[in-house]
Amino acid sequence: xxxxxxxxTPERALxxxxxxxxxxxxxxxxxxxADAHRRAHKLxxxxxxEADGGRDLTRAAELTRDALLRRLYLRxxxxxxxxxxxxxxxGRTMLASLSRRGAGVEANWLAPGERGLDDLNVDHENDDTLxxxxxxxxxxxxxxxxxxxxxxxxxxxxxxVFETILRDEAFHxxxxxxQLERVSPRKHGVRLWMARLHRVGKLYLRFxxxxxxxxxxxxLGLQYFVVLPFFALAAKHAERRARVPSGWTSVASRSFSFxxxx
Amino acid sequence: xxILGISAHYHDSAAALLVDGMPVAAVxxxxxxxxxxxxxxxxxxxxxxxxxxxxxxxxLDAVVFYEKPMxxxxxxxxxxxxxWPRTFSSFPHAMKSTLGEKLWVKGLIKSWLGVPxxxxxxxxxxxxHAAAAMLTAPTRDAAILTADGVGEWAALTVGRGKRAGAKxxxxxxxxxxxxxxxxxxxxxxxxxxxxxxxxxxxxxMGLASYGSxxxxxxxxxxxxxxxxxxxxxxxxxxxxxTNAKRSFSNRLIDVFGPPRAPWEPLDPTSTExxxxxxxxxxxxxxxxxxxxxxxxRLRKELDxxxxxxxxxxxxxxxxxxxxxRESGFERVFVPPAPGDAGCALGAAxxxxxxxxxxxxxxxxxxPYWGPALDPQELFRVAREDGLPxxxxxNDDVVLDRVVRELQAGKIVGWMDGRTxxxxxxxxxxxxxxxxxxxxxxxxxxxxxxxxxxxRPFAPAVPTEHASTYFELPPGGHRLGRFMSGVFPVxxxxxxxxxxxxxxxxxxxxQTVDRDVSPRFxxxxxxYGRKSGLPVLLNxxxxxxxxxxxxxxxxxxxxxxxxxxxxLVAGRCVVTKRADRTAEIDxxxxxxxxxxxxxxxxxx
Numbered sequence: 062x063x064x065x066x067x068x069x070t071p072e073r074a075l076x077x078x079x080x081x082x083x084x085x086x087x088x089x090x091x092x093x094x095a096d097a098h099r100r101a102h103k104l105x106x107x108x109x110x111e112a113d114g115g116r117d118l119t120r121a122a123e124l125t126r127d128a129l130l131r132r133l134y135l136r137x138x139x140x141x142x143x144x145x146x147x148x149x150x151x152g153r154t155m156l157a158s159l160s161r162r163g164a165g166v167e168a169n170w171l172a173p174g175e176r177g178l179d180d181l182n183v184d185h186e187n188d189d190t191l192x193x194x195x196x197x198x199x200x201x202x203x204x205x206x207x208x209x210x211x212x213x214x215x216x217x218x219x220x221x222v223f224e225t226i227l228r229d230e231a232f233h234x235x236x237x238x239x240q241l242e243r244v245s246p247r248k249h250g251v252r253l254w255m256a257r258l259h260r261v262g263k264l265y266l267r268f269x270x271x272x273x274x275x276x277x278x279x280x281l282g283l284q285y286f287v288v289l290p291f292f293a294l295a296a297k298h299a300e301r302r303a304r305v306p307s308g309w310t311s312v313a314s315r316s317f318s319f320x321x322x323x
Numbered sequence: 324x325x326i327l328g329i330s331a332h333y334h335d336s337a338a339a340l341l342v343d344g345m346p347v348a349a350v351x352x353x354x355x356x357x358x359x360x361x362x363x364x365x366x367x368x369x370x371x372x373x374x375x376x377x378x379x380x381x382x383l384d385a386v387v388f389y390e391k392p393m394x395x396x397x398x399x400x401x402x403x404x405x406x407w408p409r410t411f412s413s414f415p416h417a418m419k420s421t422l423g424e425k426l427w428v429k430g431l432i433k434s435w436l437g438v439p440x441x442x443x444x445x446x447x448x449x450x451x452h453a454a455a456a457m458l459t460a461p462t463r464d465a466a467i468l469t470a471d472g473v474g475e476w477a478a479l480t481v482g483r484g485k486r487a488g489a490k491x492x493x494x495x496x497x498x499x500x501x502x503x504x505x506x507x508x509x510x511x512x513x514x515x516x517x518x519x520x521x522x523x524x525x526x527x528m529g530l531a532s533y534g535s536x537x538x539x540x541x542x543x544x545x546x547x548x549x550x551x552x553x554x555x556x557x558x559x560x561x562x563x564x565t566n567a568k569r570s571f572s573n574r575l576i577d578v579f580g581p582p583r584a585p586w587e588p589l590d591p592t593s594t595e596x597x598x599x600x601x602x603x604x605x606x607x608x609x610x611x612x613x614x615x616x617x618x619x620r621l622r623k624e625l626d627x628x629x630x631x632x633x634x635x636x637x638x639x640x641x642x643x644x645x646x647x648r649e650s651g652f653e654r655v656f657v658p659p660a661p662g663d664a665g666c667a668l669g670a671a672x673x674x675x676x677x678x679x680x681x682x683x684x685x686x687x688x689x690p691y692w693g694p695a696l697d698p699q700e701l702f703r704v705a706r707e708d709g710l711p712x713x714x715x716x717n718d719d720v721v722l723d724r725v726v727r728e729l730q731a732g733k734i735v736g737w738m739d740g741r742t743x744x745x746x747x748x749x750x751x752x753x754x755x756x757x758x759x760x761x762x763x764x765x766x767x768x769x770x771x772x773x774x775x776x777x778r779p780f781a782p783a784v785p786t787e788h789a790s791t792y793f794e795l796p797p798g799g800h801r802l803g804r805f806m807s808g809v810f811p812v813x814x815x816x817x818x819x820x821x822x823x824x825x826x827x828x829x830x831x832x833q834t835v836d837r838d839v840s841p842r843f844x845x846x847x848x849x850y851g852r853k854s855g856l857p858v859l860l861n862x863x864x865x866x867x868x869x870x871x872x873x874x875x876x877x878x879x880x881x882x883x884x885x886x887x888x889x890l891v892a893g894r895c896v897v898t899k900r901a902d903r904t905a906e907i908d909x910x911x912x913x914x915x916x917x918x919x920x921x922x923x924x925x926x
Contacts, residue, residue: 308549
């Protein structure tokens with residue numbers, strides 16, 4: 062029987078280095094993580110992200126026809142749920158010792174959680190494309206968490222959470238790579254490049270959607286204050302004149318048509 | 324005639340299919356997509372329904388959407404204008420959300436299904452609720468009350484349904500309009516208590532039993548009764564009509580104290596926890612008071628013995644039981660899916676019986692309209708993973724084995740037949756356990772359901788034994804059929820039913836009919852013969868944050884991730900090995916799995 066239940070050694074996790082960009086942004090990360098309230102709220106958000114990731118992996122386990130992958134995905138899912146629990150407990154412990162106030166700016170774009178800015182639709186992935194995605198995603202997460210570990214020197218308890226999780230991330234990175242090589246022995250390199258391109262494409266779409274969202278909100282906001290006031294006055298006037306009832310309104314005589322959307 | 328009903332876009336979207344007036348399939352999208360409370364257009368659910376009947380979309384005679392999207396948009400826009408400029412933060416959100424997809428339902432249906440415009444029909448939200456409640460119930464003439472957050476404009480309606488010979492009528496008489504809404508009132512307090520809206524209302528009901536209604540007078544000040552027997556909310560306490568992010572105002576905080584943050588632990592025995600429990604109890608108390616009074620008036624007005632309840636508020640089993648006891652109605656019917664998902668079925672039934680004028684049919688009185696189970700799927704994956712999996716020779720052996728495990732304190736994942744339509748697991752996708760000890764309840768909460776300790780579990784009991792263990796008023800058996808009523812456990816049995824008896828001595832029981840669920844009924848009887856108590860704890864087969872399992876492999880993945888001891892699908896039985904770590908890792912050589920791979924991050 063294999064020994065895959067053994068956790069990777071702490072040394073392995075310590076080898077994980079931040080990515081170049083994250084290393085450059087270390088002062089920003091230090092600022093993001095410096096505030097205790099923000100830190101606690103970020104940990105709670107990370108808990109949600111990990112739990113979502115766990116559900117995705119459970120779905121992957123349910124869909125794959127590969128028995129070994131199913132076992133590994135289930136174990137990976139359990140790891141993610143355990144990470145969620147660790148983040149949640151740490152976040153709650155911190156909040157319990159802090160005064161009551163919100164997180165302020167959480168800066169999730171600058172310091173995202175495990176799946177970061179990636180989107181995953183497990184139902185539309187094959188084993189090889191999913192493994193390639195997971196490998197890159199886990200790798201990126203491990204490097205990001207390595208930065209967080211470094212900037213959290215002043216909070217040893219939170220740092221310890223990241224240390225523990227990093228050990229699992231090392232395992233996740235390795236098994237996804239190894240399994241990709243197994244299920245796609247000739248094309249695993251291509252799959253990884255495709256996954257990288259796909260991530261870039263999705264990143265672009267997310268930025269574009271976010272930009273469009275901001276622009277949409279601005280335009281609608283502008284309309285709200287420029288165009289709507291006249292209609293608002295009319296609506297308020299009509300409401301007063303009609304004496305919109307509270308309590309019951311009779312509808313027995315109202316016509317009803319299946320053809321109409323009104 | 325083939326009619327497809329669809330509900331979508333707000334929460335728990337669903338599809339339902341009628342062929343010649345009879346249901347063929349109905350399922351929530353979340354069971355297919357595996358995203359809890361999936362509100363997306365229910366492509367997966369539609370596909371399942373059509374496959375179940377062997378139909379292509381072009382063979383459909385009509386597709387009925389459960390509400391009128393333009394009328395809903397009118398309400399959203401009107402509220403934005405009436406409350407201007409307080410709606411400045413919610414307006415962009417509401418417009419983007421509505422104009423993105425929700426408004427263009429006809430185009431959406433045409434593009435997904437390719438059906439022509441003249442085959443697409445639109446019901447009304449509360450009329451769909453009313454039809455789902457009335458046309459699925461075994462009654463010919465009944466009063467109807469529907470209540471939820473909001474539909475198009477209506478948040479609560481009363482009406483009357485008649486099935487006289489071939490002619491069917493589902494008429495709404497009057498309504499209470501948004502923003503005055505009992506559903507929104509309850510949801511606002513759900514948010515105030517730190518629970519997710521549209522998800523945590525059950526928690527409020529469970530928490531209410533720990534408190535006393537000492538704030539009831541203050542809630543009554545917020546929900547003012549009108550002379551005509553209706554009510555109006557004092558909107559100074561609410562923000563849900565002006566704000567997309569917060570549903571209550573600072574004035575509500577001034578009255579009830581600081582709200583609970585979602586991450587804060589909730590211990591009903593602490594001072595702060597007690598305050599939250601008292602708030603929950605107070606809002607629950609006032610909700611019951613109003614609905615009981617409305618139903619009492621309705622009983623006198625229409626002079627019919629039956630009442631059909633629909634809408635999300637009808638999921639409140641404590642309130643339903645009080646209506647049955649106090650309003651004067653002899654029978655109260657709540658469908659298995661009273662929420663928006665059930666509107667898919669209601670809209671299809673309404674179109675069939677009323678729009679097309681097809682003859683009335685008795686609706687099969689059970690909730691099992693979802694995808695069927697394939698036990699071989701479980702057998703295959705369990706064997707591949709090296710778990711002890713057996714296909715037992717017959718049902719008697721299966722039941723005997725399951726009963727032995729339950730008696731030994733084991734927890735069993737039980738899958739059988741077709742998935743239930745609606746939010747309750749009613750014996751086809753259930754986690755079962757012996758109901759005797761509080762320790763068993765705590766184990767389920769902590770190791771399997773991963774949820775708050777104050778939440779109760781439900782018992783299932785054969786209908787013919789229900790009155791022996793529970794204090795059921797006349798009509799209580801029927802309300803228990805789809806777990807729609809909460810009733811007292813008889814005091815002499817509370818000690819032996821500790822796992823399913825809530826802190827106030829009640830239980831939300833399921834009464835199981837032999838005709839409806841023969842196998843589940845046989846299991847309860849078999850357990851009764853061995854233990855002397857034909858009652859089992861029955862909770863939905865899912866983990867926190869996940870929808871109820873549908874396929875066998877989904878039950879299997881749940882079984883692998885929590886402390887369920889035995890999994891049963893049809894006659895296939897799977898257990899866990901004693902060494903659980905070895906079991907999870909079985910068959911995956913270290914080299915093959917990738918543990919010895921070069922540390923890539925160090926590259």
